[in-house]
Amino acid sequence: MEKAPINTIQDEIIEEFELFEDDRNGKLEYLIDLGEKLPALEEEHKVDNNLIKGCQSKVWLVSERTADRLKYKADSNTAITKGLIALLIRVLSEQKIGDIARADLYFIRDIGMNTFIGSQRSNGFANMINQMKLEAALAYQEMEKE
Amino acid sequence: MKTEAATTTTFDIEQIRAQFPVLHQQVNKHQLVYMDNAATTQKPQVVLDALNDYYTGFNSNIHRGVHTLAERATTAFEATRKAAQRFVNAAEPQEIIFTKGCTDGINLVASSFGRSHIKAGDEIIITAMEHHSNIVPWQMLCQERGATLRVVPVTEAGEMQMDAFEQLLSEKTKLVSVVHASNALGTVNPVKEIIQKAHAVGAVVLLDGAQAASHLEVDVQALDADFYVMSGHKVYGPTGTGILYGKRRLLEAMPPYQGGGEMIKEVTFEGTTYNDIPFKFEAGTPNISDIVAFRYALEWVESVGKANIAAHEQQLLQKAHELLQEVPGLRLVGTAREKVSVASFILDGVHPFDVGMMLDARGIAIRTGHHCTQPLMKRLNIEGTARASFAVYNTLEEVGLLAEGLQYIAKRMR
Numbered sequence: 260m261e262k263a264p265i266n267t268i269q270d271e272i273i274e275e276f277e278l279f280e281d282d283r284n285g286k287l288e289y290l291i292d293l294g295e296k297l298p299a300l301e302e303e304h305k306v307d308n309n310l311i312k313g314c315q316s317k318v319w320l321v322s323e324r325t326a327d328r329l330k331y332k333a334d335s336n337t338a339i340t341k342g343l344i345a346l347l348i349r350v351l352s353e354q355k356i357g358d359i360a361r362a363d364l365y366f367i368r369d370i371g372m373n374t375f376i377g378s379q380r381s382n383g384f385a386n387m388i389n390q391m392k393l394e395a396a397l398a399y400q401e402m403e404k405e
Numbered sequence: 406m407k408t409e410a411a412t413t414t415t416f417d418i419e420q421i422r423a424q425f426p427v428l429h430q431q432v433n434k435h436q437l438v439y440m441d442n443a444a445t446t447q448k449p450q451v452v453l454d455a456l457n458d459y460y461t462g463f464n465s466n467i468h469r470g471v472h473t474l475a476e477r478a479t480t481a482f483e484a485t486r487k488a489a490q491r492f493v494n495a496a497e498p499q500e501i502i503f504t505k506g507c508t509d510g511i512n513l514v515a516s517s518f519g520r521s522h523i524k525a526g527d528e529i530i531i532t533a534m535e536h537h538s539n540i541v542p543w544q545m546l547c548q549e550r551g552a553t554l555r556v557v558p559v560t561e562a563g564e565m566q567m568d569a570f571e572q573l574l575s576e577k578t579k580l581v582s583v584v585h586a587s588n589a590l591g592t593v594n595p596v597k598e599i600i601q602k603a604h605a606v607g608a609v610v611l612l613d614g615a616q617a618a619s620h621l622e623v624d625v626q627a628l629d630a631d632f633y634v635m636s637g638h639k640v641y642g643p644t645g646t647g648i649l650y651g652k653r654r655l656l657e658a659m660p661p662y663q664g665g666g667e668m669i670k671e672v673t674f675e676g677t678t679y680n681d682i683p684f685k686f687e688a689g690t691p692n693i694s695d696i697v698a699f700r701y702a703l704e705w706v707e708s709v710g711k712a713n714i715a716a717h718e719q720q721l722l723q724k725a726h727e728l729l730q731e732v733p734g735l736r737l738v739g740t741a742r743e744k745v746s747v748a749s750f751i752l753d754g755v756h757p758f759d760v761g762m763m764l765d766a767r768g769i770a771i772r773t774g775h776h777c778t779q780p781l782m783k784r785l786n787i788e789g790t791a792r793a794s795f796a797v798y799n800t801l802e803e804v805g806l807l808a809e810g811l812q813y814i815a816k817r818m819r
């Protein structure tokens with residue numbers, strides 16, 4: 260099945276989270292559930308080279324290019340961050356590289372999780388988004404050379 | 406002491422809470438429970454009013470003006486110095502230097518006392534439970550001077566190993582810098598004994614009073630402390646304020662920290678003579694408004710009474726210890742015999758970050774992470790903790806809500 264476009268998936272996520280209205284705890288628990296369902300990253304990938312350091316939580320990220328698409332796998336040592344990662348992977352993984360690099364990830368704000376980005380150093384999440392885009396940009400360069 | 410009667414008759418928690426406007430709000434649809442007081446405390450109305458009165462009534466630059474507002478601002482500013490002198494029981498107001506906070510005070514001593522008194526081969530002693538603010542300035546100084554930093558180990562319970570401290574002391578020891586009460590664990594150090602032992606080898610002692618000032622009686626003369634630093638924002642005062650207490654004899658022998666206005670007597674291009682203490686260490690226009698308001702925080706603490714505050718907070722701490730230990734998989738980190746109201750803990754199998762986020766969803770504000778004490782966390786073989794720290798306005802009901810939240814998280818996450 261063809262992967263849905265980035266913004267379609269973002270809109271789906273926003274709709275899912277609307278069920279919680281402003282029940283913060285409900286949203287966090289939903290994130291934790293999503294994180295629990297995310298396949299754990301193989302131990303061999305949990306190395307410093309793949310580590311995105313936040314002040315408190317750790318995130319490991321690996322990517323793999325197939326033709327013009329990039330697939331991501333990631334993991335975290337905190338349950339809530341892992342849930343956020345599951346969402347990011349759902350939105351960005353296996354998308355066209357150019358689309359990833361250009362993506363405006365408005366869903367994070369719209370589901371009320373913008374506390375995780377912005378100036379927060381406490382969480383590897385903001386750095387993870389940057390790293391995902393950076394890897395897309397690198398993959399793009401690589402693709403251009405072919 | 407007259408505290409027995411006082412705790413029951415004069416301590417009215419509702420009346421105290423009513424003076425802190427910020428407490429009366431909903432966070433994530435729950436009544437806010439603020440338990441991040443070791444990071445910073447909230448401010449009572451008198452402090453907020455003082456800030457407003459300063460700007461609406463007599464904002465002016467201090468010490469040099471001849472006009473009426475300048476005179477009023479100067480008087481108010483210097484009144485804080487007297488209040489701070491009384492607060493730590495310094496011998497005279499000139500021994501109180503205004504700073505931005507503990508970090509600033511420690512850096513001042515490291516830079517000024519350090520550069521003039523520490524030389525190659527000398528040793529500086531700190532403990533393994535220090536805040537980064539009481540580690541890095543000394544590391545920098547040691548590197549620059551060719552001196553050595555020695556670290557007193559701590560026990561599993563989070564207490565300083567006094568026998569090891571005694572072994573580290575020698576005639577090479579020039580300075581001992583120790584936290585009065587630990588921000589990560591709550592441990593109250595035996596500072597009087599530390600000072601006596603350090604003085605016996607001729608070393609000077611700095612106490613980091615960041616966490617002690619709002620909870621414990623501080624008497625620099627009774628302690629015979631050489632330097633004492635505290636941060637205003639952790640004692641119900643404004644951010645960007647703090648004091649460095651130093652003995653006159655030491656302060657006079659120290660070179661200025663920064664050069665500029667205020668700290669000079671006379672400037673020519675051939676050379677400059679410096680002002681007397683405390684002004685020698687207060688270059689430039691200080692944080693006048695916040696320092697003026699800082700006095701009201703100190704007086705507010707005095708009016709409630711340190712003994713009353715301590716009695717109330719110890720009650721909260723005891724209750725927290727009791728209830729938290731009932732949470733499955735919860736382990737208290739920091740079980741020293743004497744503690745200020747800090748409850749640090751880890752929940753088996755749950756990252757502190759998740760604990761903090763889940764509590765925030767219930768309106769409960771705590772802190773998670775290494776608390777700027779990475780070497781201590783390393784010593785205790787943990788990455789970080791979740792930390793609830795109580796102030797005068799916290800209640801037993803709130804401690805109950807914290808425990809309830811943790812019970813829920815433990816059930817949900819493990």
Ligand SMILES: Cc1ncc(COP(=O)(O)O)c(C=O)c1O
Pocket residue numbers: 443444505506507508509536538539584586587588613615616636
């Ligand atoms: C023990 C200790 N020392 C020093 C500091 C630094 O204080 P400030 O950031 O106000 O300079 C803190 C603040 O967290 C502290 O808890």
